[in-house]
Amino acid sequence: xxxxxxxxxxxxxxxxxxxxxxxxxxxxxxxxxxxxxxxxxxxxxxxxxxxxxxxxxxxxxxxxxxxxxxxxxxxxxxxxxxxxxxxxxxxxxxxxxxxxxxxxxxxxxxxxxxxxxxxxxxxxxxxxxxxxxxxxxxxxxxxxxxxxxxxxxxxxxxxxxxxxxxxxxxxxxxxxxxxxxxxxxxxxxxxxxxxxxxxxxxxxxxxxxxxxxxxxxxxxxxxxxxxxxxxxxxxxxxxxxxxxxxxxxxxxxxxxxxxxxxxxxxxxxxxxxxxxxxxxxxxxxxxxxxxxxxxxxxxxxxx
Amino acid sequence: xxxxxxxxxxxxxxxxxxxxxxxxxxxxxxxxxxxxxxxxxxxxxxxxxxxxxxxxxxxxxxxxxxxxxxxxxxxxxxxxxxxxxxxxxxxxxxxxxxxxxxxxxxxxxxxxxxxxxxxxxxxxxxxxxxxxxxxxxxxxxxxxxxxxxxxxxxxxxxxxxxxxxxxxxxxxxxxxxxxxxxxxxxxxxxxxxxxxxxxxxxxxxxxxxxxxxxxxxxxxxxxxxxxxxxxxxxxxxxxxxxxxxx
Ligand SMILES: Nc1ncnc2c1ncn2[C@@H]1O[C@H](COP(=O)(O)OP(=O)(O)OP(=O)(O)O)[C@@H](O)[C@H]1O
Ligand SMILES: [Mg+2]
Numbered sequence: 336x337x338x339x340x341x342x343x344x345x346x347x348x349x350x351x352x353x354x355x356x357x358x359x360x361x362x363x364x365x366x367x368x369x370x371x372x373x374x375x376x377x378x379x380x381x382x383x384x385x386x387x388x389x390x391x392x393x394x395x396x397x398x399x400x401x402x403x404x405x406x407x408x409x410x411x412x413x414x415x416x417x418x419x420x421x422x423x424x425x426x427x428x429x430x431x432x433x434x435x436x437x438x439x440x441x442x443x444x445x446x447x448x449x450x451x452x453x454x455x456x457x458x459x460x461x462x463x464x465x466x467x468x469x470x471x472x473x474x475x476x477x478x479x480x481x482x483x484x485x486x487x488x489x490x491x492x493x494x495x496x497x498x499x500x501x502x503x504x505x506x507x508x509x510x511x512x513x514x515x516x517x518x519x520x521x522x523x524x525x526x527x528x529x530x531x532x533x534x535x536x537x538x539x540x541x542x543x544x545x546x547x548x549x550x551x552x553x554x555x556x557x558x559x560x561x562x563x564x565x566x567x568x569x570x571x572x573x574x575x576x577x578x579x580x581x582x583x584x585x586x587x588x589x590x591x592x593x594x595x596x597x598x599x600x601x602x603x604x605x606x607x608x609x610x611x612x613x614x615x616x617x618x619x620x621x622x623x624x625x626x627x628x629x630x631x632x633x634x635x636x637x638x
Numbered sequence: 639x640x641x642x643x644x645x646x647x648x649x650x651x652x653x654x655x656x657x658x659x660x661x662x663x664x665x666x667x668x669x670x671x672x673x674x675x676x677x678x679x680x681x682x683x684x685x686x687x688x689x690x691x692x693x694x695x696x697x698x699x700x701x702x703x704x705x706x707x708x709x710x711x712x713x714x715x716x717x718x719x720x721x722x723x724x725x726x727x728x729x730x731x732x733x734x735x736x737x738x739x740x741x742x743x744x745x746x747x748x749x750x751x752x753x754x755x756x757x758x759x760x761x762x763x764x765x766x767x768x769x770x771x772x773x774x775x776x777x778x779x780x781x782x783x784x785x786x787x788x789x790x791x792x793x794x795x796x797x798x799x800x801x802x803x804x805x806x807x808x809x810x811x812x813x814x815x816x817x818x819x820x821x822x823x824x825x826x827x828x829x830x831x832x833x834x835x836x837x838x839x840x841x842x843x844x845x846x847x848x849x850x851x852x853x854x855x856x857x858x859x860x861x862x863x864x865x866x867x868x869x870x871x872x873x874x875x876x877x878x879x880x881x882x883x884x
Contacts, residue, residue: 416722423714441644
């Protein structure tokens with residue numbers, strides 16, 4: 336629909352904390368119904384950007400808008416935007432259920448909804464316990480439950496995967512995917528691109544407070560050279576089959592091949608030549624490489 | 639209304655609130671027991687008034703609860719969540735002022751009721767003739783309530799202005815228990831004694847009708863001056879709460 340403001344829009348956002356320029360003239364917007372990964376090294380300005388978007392931090396310059404308006408001007412903020420902040424927002428002495436109830440009460444949300452969400456994030460059994468005794472993963476789940484209380488169309492999640500074990504990360508991925516499939520718009524930050532690569536549609540990369548890339552994941556992957564990792568017990572035969580098609584395959588330390596062609600192509604060639612494959616996937620380290628390239632490697636301390 | 643209900647729920651679901659209430663009640667009971675139990679001489683007008691004012695021994699508790707209503711949110715980071723639900727900060731502050739006033743009211747009612755519950759049967763058994771109908775009962779109840787309500791709100795203002803839990807609690811206690819006396823002495827030295835009665839504790843003393851200080855304000859003026867301090871603190875809190883929450 337023309338003229339309809341995007342769910343999230345950052346326009347020329349600048350934030351200076353005394354001597355630190357945390358966010359430097361940052362602009363990007365998030366399209367409806369997509370998951371956008373907001374990625375950058377530690378101290379890149381992700382949290383500051385998200386907090387400005389949520390009205391917690393006042394921009395030095397520029398603006399950060401939700402549905403075209405500052406967060407403070409939303410009529411029912413948590414019914415429109417669900418948020419998980421990076422830092423803990425729980426009183427350790429309060430139970431998980433009571434935490435959700437305080438939020439629900441302030442927003443005029445039914446108590447039954449609290450039980451629904453406890454169930455959804457798998458905290459029903461622990462709901463009576465003090466949050467102080469929760470594991471990191473349980474806290475992240477509680478945070479997600481709070482974010483979803485108002486059934487918002489937009490989700491802003493600051494490093495929700497922090498502290499999760501692989502099992503928890505998988506749970507989170509599926510969870511986010513499900514939410515996105517329901518048509519929600521999600522902006523999720525991380526300092527590890529690979530953590531998000533499989534889940535997000537778009538990636539916005541930030542370094543030293545500036546936007547260095549904003550594109551669909553596939554575009555970034557393509558830009559990274561589209562390297563495919565393939566492993567076969569018939570490695571030699573595979574190399575020859577690939578070479579016959581003009582595709583280079585470089586052997587990796589563990590016996591796999593790094594191939595500069597998309598996985599579909601490699602799979603088809605292997606099938607045509609009757610070659611068994613044990614592994615076939617897009618090499619995510621190539622994404623990591625482009626990330627490091629774009630963000631300038633380790634020198635990520637803002638001026 | 640939602641906000642107020644949420645603030646009440648936040649208080650109810652934390653230990654601090656119950657501990658402060660319990661301490662207030664215990665202290666009040668101790669003072670009542672002390673006042674009646676040690677009564678060697680006759681139980682006169684003076685002892686009756688002291689008895690009625692027993693809840694004031696715990697005047698620090700509404701102050702502390704009030705400050706914690708704000709500072710606990712900063713201490714534990716719940717302020718982030720609260721501001722996500724209620725991004726208009728003056729509105730959140732107003733809800734907190736209201737809930738602290740409510741706490742003051744509840745604290746006053748409960749401690750006053752406890753005092754009467756202990757004192758009336760006991761004095762009755764001692765054949766001391768005191769009656770609930772005595773106007774001084776109603777007057778003192780009113781004064782204690784007004785004092786506690788204002789102190790609760792003052793706590794919110796100071797807590798909001800400082801944001802820091804330990805800082806606000808220590809600051810309030812030090813002012814009311816030590817610093818104001820020093821300031822009064824200092825004012826005396828520079829011959830500004832007249833100003834001393836406008837200080838917060840002096841205003842509270844005037845409000846409750848104490849005559850420890852020379853030159854006290856009238857009770858109603860004391861109440862107004864204390865309310866003025868609440869307004870000053872609330873204004874400072876409004877300014878401080880405008881700052882970034884990171
Ligand atoms: N309240 C503050 N006062 C001063 N400097 C701050 C404040 N908050 C953030 N900064 C600085 O701003 C810069 C950006 O910080 P920010 O927290 O936004 O980064 P980030 O991308 O979220 O990093 P991380 O991945 O570590 O969470 C950092 O240099 C940080 O030190
Ligand atoms: Mg961060």
